[in-house]
Every structure is written in C-alpha cells, then in structure tokens.
Amino acid sequence: xxxxxxxxxxxxxxxxxxxxxxxxxxxxxxxxxxxxxxxxxxxxxxxxxxxxxxxxxxxxxxxxxxxxxxxxxxxxxxxxxxxxxxxxxxxxxxxxxxxxxxxxxxxxxxxxxxxxxxxxxxxxxxxxxxxxxxxxxxxxxxxxxxxxxxxxxxxxxxxxxxxxxxxxxxxxxxxxxxxxxxxxxxxxxxxxxxxxxxxxxxxxxxxxxxxxxxxxx
Amino acid sequence: xxxxxxxxxxxxxxxxxxxxxxxxxxxxxxxxxxxxxxxxxxxxxxxxxxxxxxxxxxxxxxxxxxxxxxxxxxxxxxxxxxxxxxxxxxxxxxxxxxxxxxxxxxxxxxxxxxxxxxxxxxxxxxxxxxxxxxxxxxxxxxxxxxxxxxxxxxxxxxxxxxxxxxxxxxxxxxxxxxxxxxxxxxxxxxxxxxxxxxxxxxxxxxxxxxxxxxxxx
Numbered sequence: 001x002x003x004x005x006x007x008x009x010x011x012x013x014x015x016x017x018x019x020x021x022x023x024x025x026x027x028x029x030x031x032x033x034x035x036x037x038x039x040x041x042x043x044x045x046x047x048x049x050x051x052x053x054x055x056x057x058x059x060x061x062x063x064x065x066x067x068x069x070x071x072x073x074x075x076x077x078x079x080x081x082x083x084x085x086x087x088x089x090x091x092x093x094x095x096x097x098x099x100x101x102x103x104x105x106x107x108x109x110x111x112x113x114x115x116x117x118x119x120x121x122x123x124x125x126x127x128x129x130x131x132x133x134x135x136x137x138x139x140x141x142x143x144x145x146x147x148x149x150x151x152x153x154x155x156x157x158x159x160x161x162x163x164x165x166x167x168x169x170x171x172x173x174x175x176x177x178x179x180x181x182x183x184x185x186x187x188x189x190x191x192x193x194x195x196x197x198x199x200x201x202x203x204x205x206x207x208x209x210x211x212x213x214x215x216x217x
Numbered sequence: 218x219x220x221x222x223x224x225x226x227x228x229x230x231x232x233x234x235x236x237x238x239x240x241x242x243x244x245x246x247x248x249x250x251x252x253x254x255x256x257x258x259x260x261x262x263x264x265x266x267x268x269x270x271x272x273x274x275x276x277x278x279x280x281x282x283x284x285x286x287x288x289x290x291x292x293x294x295x296x297x298x299x300x301x302x303x304x305x306x307x308x309x310x311x312x313x314x315x316x317x318x319x320x321x322x323x324x325x326x327x328x329x330x331x332x333x334x335x336x337x338x339x340x341x342x343x344x345x346x347x348x349x350x351x352x353x354x355x356x357x358x359x360x361x362x363x364x365x366x367x368x369x370x371x372x373x374x375x376x377x378x379x380x381x382x383x384x385x386x387x388x389x390x391x392x393x394x395x396x397x398x399x400x401x402x403x404x405x406x407x408x409x410x411x412x413x414x415x416x417x418x419x420x421x422x423x424x425x426x427x428x429x430x431x432x433x434x
Contacts, residue, residue, distance in 0.1 A: 004370045007395065009363050009388050011334040016360075016387045023386040049384045049411030082303040083415065117228040143233075146226045153221045167266045167416075169240040170233045171226050178224065194266035199300065199384075199414045 017214035020046050027051040036064025040189060040207035047203035048195075058180040059189040063161060066187035067135055067208040070160035076100050076130045077205055078159070079137045080120055080144040080166075087202025088137075092210035097135075102126035121147035132157035135208065138164055139201030142171030145179060152184045163204040164190035167197040234431035237263050244268040253281025257406060257424035264304075264420035265412075275397040276406040280378060283404035284425040287352050287377035293317050294352045294422055295344045295376070297337055297361040297383075301354050304419025309427035314352075319343035338364035349374035352425065355381055356418030359388030362396060369401045378425070381407035382418040389413060 010016050021042055024030070028051040030038045041054050060066075071077075074095035079085045085099045093099075102108065102123040112122035120141030127134070128151075136159045138145045145166050152158055164179045166172045176190040189204055227233050238259055241247070245268040247255045258271050277283075288294070291312040296302045302318045310316075319325065319340040329339035337358030344351070345368075353376045355362045362383050369375055381396045383389045393407040406421055 007363055007367055011360060013335050020386045046385060083300050086299040086303040118230045143228060146224055150224055168263060169237045172266060197416045
C-alpha cells in the first residue's frame with residue numbers, strides 16, 4: 001500500500017445504468033421523440049456521452065417499430081465493420097439473429113479494385129443474399145452507406161431498416177443526408193453531420209433489440 | 218434501374234484518408250502538440266468526427282514515445298472491451314503484439330460479485346500477469362480505469378501507457394480526471410470530460426503503432 005486515500009465511485013452496474021439514463025432524460029429533451037425513438041436516442045447518447053446528438057437525429061416515422069419487428073422476426077444484422085458487431089449485445093437479440101460482417105471476406109480487396117471503390121463498399125455487395133428485410137448498421141464507412149443506396153437504386157433488395165452512423169470528414173455528412181433526404185422506401189435512423197461511429201450504430205441495434213432493459217422494473 | 222441520378226462521392230481510400238487528415242490539420246490547431254501527439258490527435262479526431270476533442274486532450278510529456286516504444290518491444294495491449302480490440306488494425310502493430318480482452322472470461326461475473334464492482338472492473342484484475350510495461354486501452358468503462366488505478370495504488374504492476382477514453386455520464390469524466398491529475402508514474406493519454414469511446418481508444422493504439430501511415434509518402 002502506498003497510503004493513498006481510497007477512490008470513491010459508483011461500482012454497482014444497475015445504479016450506473018440508472019444514473020446514466022436519468023442524466024440523459026434530464027438533459028436531452030427526449031419528449032420530442034415518439035416512444036421507441038426515446039429509448040434509441042437514450043442509448044445513442046449513452047454510447048457517446050453527448051446529449052446534443054439528439055438535436056441531429058433524423059428518422060423515418062415508425063423506424064423504431066420497423067426495426068424492432070425485423071429483429072423480432074429473425075432478420076439478420078448486417079454491419080459495415082467488426083467494431084459494430086462487437087458492440088451488439090448478443091443476449092439482448094430477440095431471435096438469436098445472425099450478425100454479419102463481410103469486410104474481411106477474402107474476395108473483398110479484389111472486388112474493391114474491380115468496382116473502383118473502398119473495401120467497405122465492396123463488402124456491401126456481399127450482403128445481397130441477406131439484405132431483403134434485414135437490419136443494416138453502418139458505423140464507420142460513408143462509402144458503405146453510399147454504395148448500399150446505389151445498389152438499391154439499381155434495383156437491389158431493400159433492408160427493413162438502415163441505421164446510418166458513418167463518421168468523419170469525407171462523405172459522412174453527405175451519405176447520411178442522402179439517406180435522410182431519400183430513404184428509398186426503407187425505414188432509417190441517422191445522425192446528421194460528421195459525428196457517428198460504431199458505438200452509436202451498435203447502440204441503435206441494442207435499442208431495437210431490447211429498449212432500455214437495464215432499467216426495466 | 219429506377220432512373221435515379223448517380224451519386225457523386227469520393228471512392229478512393231487513399232484520397233479519403235488524405236482529405237480527412239487534411240481537414241483535421243486545417244481545423245484542429247495541431248501545432249499545439251508535440252510530433253507524435255499530433256498524429257495521435259489526428260487519428261482521434263478522425264475516429265469521432267470532432268475536431269474540438271483536441272481541446273480536451275490530456276497527456277503526459279513523452280506519452281506518445283513511451284507508448285510507441287512499448288509496442289515496438291512487443292508489449293501486449295490490454296483492452297476493456299471487445300470493441301476496442303476490434304478497432305485495432307492488426308497489420309499496423311509493430312511486433313504482432315497480443316491484444317487481450319478479459320471481459321468475457323468465465324470467472325469475471327463471480328469475481329465482480331466478490332469485489333462488489335462491475336464486470337469491467339473485475340476483468341482488469343485478470344490483466345495482472347500482462348500489465349507490467351503493457352499498453353492499456355480503455356474505451357468504455359470508467360470502473361475499469363478506476364479499478365486499474367486502485368490496483369496500482371495497492372502496489373500492483375504499472376503499464377507503460379494508459380490510453381484513457383471511457384465514455385458517459387457516470388464516472389467517465391471523474392476517472393479520467395483522476396488519471397490525468399495523478400498518473401501514478403504511468404504515461405497516459407486521456408480525453409477529459411464525458412466524451413470518449415472504443416473508437417477513440419482504438420485510434421490511440423493505432424496511432425502509437427503506425428502514426429499516419431495511410432498518408433505516408
């Protein structure tokens with residue numbers, strides 16, 4: 001022992017969740033959202049520590065219910081990167097839904113060269129057989145979201161819901177604006193602007209799967 | 218075809234990286250940082266889409282070089298959650314460093330109950346044999362960072378560098394302030410306040426491993 005004073009902090013997981021979600025509710029003006037989206041916005045804010053992201057949230061009417069229903073009927077979850085998949089809390093999924101990441105499939109680099117796009121975009125082409133009625137969670141690459149929209153424009157299958165959270169300085173804001181302004185018949189949730197990320201994409205999936213189960217009575 | 222106009226966006230990965238890092242350089246006043254930290258701050262900002270996080274970055278003098286040297290000599294990377302591990306770009310690691318996550322070890326729930334703390338904190342106790350001289354990357358749980366500091370206070374081994382990016386409303390700001398105000402002889406990088414997350418923790422590791430290799434000439 002070095003004789004340092006003990007550290008005081010909350011150690012009880014249930015108390016931590018309750019206090020976190022209460023802080024979000026106190027600061028984020030959640031009453032602007034319909035019921036399901038309130039839970040989704042709460043988890044989103046909880047994942048990034050920023051209440052103000054609520055101000056930039058775009059979503060289709062009924063997006064939460066559509067995503068929830070898709071997961072309940074066993075829809076696969078298609079993720080643009082491993083981090084999104086790693087953030088999905090498997091025990092909360094209602095139907096042991098498949099969580100699919102194709103980014104590291106061995107054919108992806110060649111496909112990327114062939115289509116003149118990123119590996120993230122090429123990986124989306126490998127979703128084809130799973131995409132109809134699926135939940136899509138994009139937390140990294142703007143090119144994945146852009147290319148998904150291109151494939152839909154070309155007559156490809158439509159997911160039930162697109163959770164659009166690509167992040168960064170090149171294409172993130174633009175791809176999410178394209179989705180929000182023209183969702184092509186899909187339900188969607190997206191965070192407008194540069195912010196986003198895999199933790200938010202995972203949080204959106206977790207919200208569709210289980211709401212705020214950590215503070216359920 | 219539905220006859221929609223084609224989407225215009227940048228599809229070349231090298232051009233995307235270059236434009237992203239250039240935007241960061243233009244907006245973030247990186248000249249306030251020493252060389253290595255400039256690369257780390259760039260990757261951090263790139264991971265979250267927010268140039269303003271640079272204003273809240275705390276670090277020990279020489280933190281970048283200490284972390285870089287630790288990785289170069291083969292130090293393991295201890296992560297508080299799977300998302301952080303998933304974000305580490307393995308091909309950039311200089312010594313095929315082990316990336317270790319103990320959160321889902323089967324003994325963790327019992328250990329958490331025994332010590333009256335979270336699973337994230339209990340998982341840190343399983344780092345003991347790897348901790349001396351390691352790189353620690355915390356991107357989720359404040360209790361993991363707090364408990365690491367408690368174990369050091371109790372005479373436990375010291376990592377070479379602590380990358381402190383827990384996120385959220387309960388303990389995140391406090392645990393990072395505790396680290397920054399008293400790093401207990403460890404080098405560290407931390408983002409003060411509520412913001413943080415696994416993408417930032419991974420980005421910090423990737424910066425120590427490879428700087429801005431994507432735009433290297």
